[in-house]
Amino acid sequence: MKTVxxxxxxxxxxxxxxxxxxxxxxxxxxGTVLGVLGPNGAGKTTTVRVLATLLKPDSGSAHxxxxxxxxxxxxxxxxxxxxxQYAAVDETLTGWDNLVMFGRLYHLGKQESINRANDxxxxxxxxxxxxxxxxxxSGGMRRRLDLAASLIVQPKVLFLDEPTTGxxxxxxxxxxxxxxxxxxxxxxxLLTTQYLEEADQLADEIAVIDHGKVIARGTSDVLKRxxxxxxxxxxxxxxxxxxxxxxxxxxxxxxxxxxxxxxxAPVSTGSTALIEALRALDEVSIHPLDxxxxxxxxxxxxLSLTGHVAEETVSQPVKRKRGGKR
Amino acid sequence: xxxxxxDSIVITxxxxxxxxxxxxxxxxxxxxxxxxxxxxxxxxxxxxxxxxPGGYVQLLMPGIFVQTVAFTLAATASGLAQDMTKGLxxxxxSLPISRGALVIGRTFGDALLNILVLAVMAAAGFAVxxxxxxxxxxxxxxxxxxxxxxxxxSWIGIYVGLVVRDARVVQNVGFLVTFxxxxxxxxxxxxxxxxxxxxxxxxxxxxxxMVAACRQLFGLKNEFGATATSWPSQHPLETSLLYIIILMxxxxxxxxxxxxxxxx
Numbered sequence: 001m002k003t004v005x006x007x008x009x010x011x012x013x014x015x016x017x018x019x020x021x022x023x024x025x026x027x028x029x030x031g032t033v034l035g036v037l038g039p040n041g042a043g044k045t046t047t048v049r050v051l052a053t054l055l056k057p058d059s060g061s062a063h064x065x066x067x068x069x070x071x072x073x074x075x076x077x078x079x080x081x082x083x084x085q086y087a088a089v090d091e092t093l094t095g096w097d098n099l100v101m102f103g104r105l106y107h108l109g110k111q112e113s114i115n116r117a118n119d120x121x122x123x124x125x126x127x128x129x130x131x132x133x134x135x136x137x138s139g140g141m142r143r144r145l146d147l148a149a150s151l152i153v154q155p156k157v158l159f160l161d162e163p164t165t166g167x168x169x170x171x172x173x174x175x176x177x178x179x180x181x182x183x184x185x186x187x188x189x190l191l192t193t194q195y196l197e198e199a200d201q202l203a204d205e206i207a208v209i210d211h212g213k214v215i216a217r218g219t220s221d222v223l224k225r226x227x228x229x230x231x232x233x234x235x236x237x238x239x240x241x242x243x244x245x246x247x248x249x250x251x252x253x254x255x256x257x258x259x260x261x262x263x264x265a266p267v268s269t270g271s272t273a274l275i276e277a278l279r280a281l282d283e284v285s286i287h288p289l290d291x292x293x294x295x296x297x298x299x300x301x302x303l304s305l306t307g308h309v310a311e312e313t314v315s316q317p318v319k320r321k322r323g324g325k326r
Numbered sequence: 327x328x329x330x331x332x333d334s335i336v337i338t339x340x341x342x343x344x345x346x347x348x349x350x351x352x353x354x355x356x357x358x359x360x361x362x363x364x365x366x367x368x369x370x371x372x373x374x375x376x377x378x379p380g381g382y383v384q385l386l387m388p389g390i391f392v393q394t395v396a397f398t399l400a401a402t403a404s405g406l407a408q409d410m411t412k413g414l415x416x417x418x419x420s421l422p423i424s425r426g427a428l429v430i431g432r433t434f435g436d437a438l439l440n441i442l443v444l445a446v447m448a449a450a451g452f453a454v455x456x457x458x459x460x461x462x463x464x465x466x467x468x469x470x471x472x473x474x475x476x477x478x479x480s481w482i483g484i485y486v487g488l489v490v491r492d493a494r495v496v497q498n499v500g501f502l503v504t505f506x507x508x509x510x511x512x513x514x515x516x517x518x519x520x521x522x523x524x525x526x527x528x529x530x531x532x533x534x535x536m537v538a539a540c541r542q543l544f545g546l547k548n549e550f551g552a553t554a555t556s557w558p559s560q561h562p563l564e565t566s567l568l569y570i571i572i573l574m575x576x577x578x579x580x581x582x583x584x585x586x587x588x589x590x
Contacts (some may be wrong), residue, residue: 052420079423088417092344101343104336105423106327133347149417 002189003157004028004051008061011046011212021057022048022212028157033189035203037196037302043212044192045085048161051190052082065156079149081158085165087142088149089134095121095145096130097305099152106153113152120148124178140171144178151182158182160191164198176201196298210306220298227296227304232273233264234281235290244288247280264294330424337431341405342438351458355401356443359394360445360450366390366514367454374515378546380457387451388468388540389513390532394447395440395476396508402436402483407496410488410588429488440476444469460545468543471566475480475536478570481577488584513537518551529553532569538562 004027011021021043027159028034039043049055050228051062053073054066065079082088096117101112121130124144135140142165150158163179164172179202181190184237193199199206208216208223216223229299232252244263248256251273252265274293282289345352363386371382378384392507406429409415418428448456448469458465483500490496510524511533517525528534529550538548539562550559558565 049416052416054416054419074422077420080420082416082420084413086413088413088415090340090344090414091412092347093340094347097340097343097347101418102341102421103337105333105418105421105427107332107422146417282430 002027003030004034004062004064006047006051006058006062009062010052011050011055014093017299019212021050021060024060024209024212024214026207028188028190029205030188032204033191033202035199035206036190036192036209037194037199037206037298038192039194039210039306042209042219044194045161046208046212047209048082048084048159048190048192052159053077054082058312066188078153079156081102081153083147083150083157083158083160083163085145085162087134087139089142089145094133095126095137095141098134098145099149100146102149103152108152116152121150138171139167140172140174143167143171143175145180147175153220155187155242158187158189160189162192162194164193164195170200184305188239196302200298206307208302216247216301216305223298223301224296227301228264229268230270230293231264232267232277233262233290233292233294234277234288235262236286236288237261240286243284243286244281247277247292251276251280260290267293281300330427330430331542332429333423333427334434336401337427338434338438341432341435345439352391352442355439356446358397359390359443359447362390362393363387363447363454370514376516376549380459381455383451383455383517384457384544384546385541386455386514387447388537388546389511390451390539391444391447391472392475392511392536393508393513394443395472396479396504396533398436398440398443398476399479399486399504400497401439401575402432402480403487403490403500404493404496405436406432406484406487407491407493410494411492423490425586429484429581429585433477433484434470436480436483437473437477440473444472458544460543464543464545468540469545471536471539471563474570475532475566478573478577481574481581484581485577485584488581488588507531508533511537516549516551517553517555518549520551522552525552529556529558532566532573534558535562535565539566 006024009021009024010019011018024043024047026036026047036044036047046055048311050057051064051069053069053076056070056126064076067075067079069076084229093101099117099120100113103116104110108116121127124147126141126145129137129141134145137145145269147163160179164175167175176198182201191202203220204233205218206220206223218226232248234244234248238261241258241261241263245256246260248263248265252260252267254265270293274291277291341439355425366386367383371386374382376382376385466467487496487497490499511528513533517528517534518527535558539558541548542562548559548562
């Protein structure tokens with residue numbers, strides 16, 4: 001069952017000059033995580049804002065948990081959680097204040113709001129800093145609190161808009177842990193990211209978007225396969241490169257690619273190719289520095305799909321508006 | 327809709343909590359009016375001659391009360407603008423809360439702040455010689471007028487905050503509105519010394535009507551020059567009430583609509 005569907009969404013800014021969403025259609029299966037992957041300005045945030053009832057599209061339709069987003073935004077708001085790119089919490093208040101306030105705004109009773117706040121603070125390891133104002137929180141703590149705020153009423157659908165953008169590696173790892181835990185709880189998640197690694201790690205399925213359109217869709221494996229199969233990659237001492245080149249050529253039946261001391265070529269037999277290569281190397285007494293089957297990364301996927309790498313924003317028109325972010 | 331009031335109150339509580347978490351905010355918003363009381367009382371007070379029994383401070387206090395509630399317009403505007411520009415507004419919008427709650431809650435919060443500030447100022451005024459002579463009921467009615475005027479103005483603040491959106495710019499806009507409004511009036515000096523044309527401008531200024539209304543309620547005689555026969559001069563209470571109603575009738579619907587449409 002599809003918990004989130006969006007069909008033919010169009011949203012333009014500046015009197016049609018900039019199309020943030022250009023006939024975008026997307027859906028998320030119940031209980032899964034869809035990673036929406038794309039560079040800045042691709043339309044990720046605009047998509048989330050439409051689905052989370054913050055923005056009306058110019059045309060197209062969208063449903064969340066079976067509810068029409070455009071016709072019944074109030075009902076949609078009761079079943080979704082949204083955690084944005086910036087921590088959407090009141091900085092002058094404490095973590096506890098914030099969660100209790102949001103609980104009250106979800107129309108929970110006073111005691112229930114307090115209990116819920118305490119639970120969530122505990123769950124997100126924020127109990128110790130619960131009574132400190134958000135101003136004193138680190139970036140990672142803010143995001144965790146923000147995520148906690150979007151879980152006050154167990155949402156059916158959770159929208160995470162670039163949940164780790166701007167976090168340091170440690171903050172990102174913590175956030176990933178938290179999100180993974182949530183997903184095991186069964187919530188349906190739509191997650192946007194510009195980090196390929198993140199989509200690979202967290203998402204069941206990935207939709208790659210660029211210029212307001214979905215340009216590819218599938219599991220990370222499928223997408224990677226779309227770019228090309230596995231490659232056998234062997235790194236050896238300089239003196240052995242020529243010998244290894246012969247071996248690789250024999251196994252692969254393709255001309256090997258040489259980069260420094262690394263020899264690589266596409267293979268179709270998977271681990272068999274690896275075993276063959278090891279045997280062949282052993283016969284000539286070459287001990288490789290590194291050997292392995294390399295599958296294409298999502299970076300490769302993105303590059304081959306869009307013709308530009310994910311982080312690159314320079315090629316975007318300078319005035320391109322980033323989906324209503326102000 | 328059924329949660330409008332309770333949601334608004336949650337937002338108001340949030341504002342009170344903010345003051346509790348950052349007490350400096352509260353201290354500075356009460357120091358400023360007290361400073362004005364002292365400055366005007368002791369710096370200008372000596373050089374402004376008046377025939378009022380009790381001296382200039384009697385005329386001054388209504389003026390400063392009105393000025394202070396007018397200045398909260400800027401605070402309302404910048405507070406709201408701050409909410410609107412940070413990500414927080416997206417969170418509020420994605421919650422199942424009543425549409426107007428965020429702005430209504432803020433006007434409640436600023437109204438409470440106004441009560442506190444008026445009380446502090448009244449105490450400061452009392453300390454420097456302000457003695458209203460009209461009895462409790464009329465003095466209380468005067469404060470009710472001040473409170474209502476402040477509430478009406480906070481809706482202008484809401485509108486400015488929604489339209490301008492940048493908190494720093496909002497501060498300047500608020501200042502641009504309130505400064506001439508409070509000084510081009512009878513609040514600190516009698517309008518009789520102004521050029522004739524300006525006297526009329528000052529007289530139709532809501533601030534003047536409010537000041538005149540308060541003076542009347544506090545038991546003072548108003549002084550008018552060229553405008554002595556104009557309707558606002560003769561009926562400051564009615565004029566003030568009318569202004570309060572008109573301001574609310576214009577800016578409440580305008581602001582609520584602006585807020586509802588402000589994100590798409």
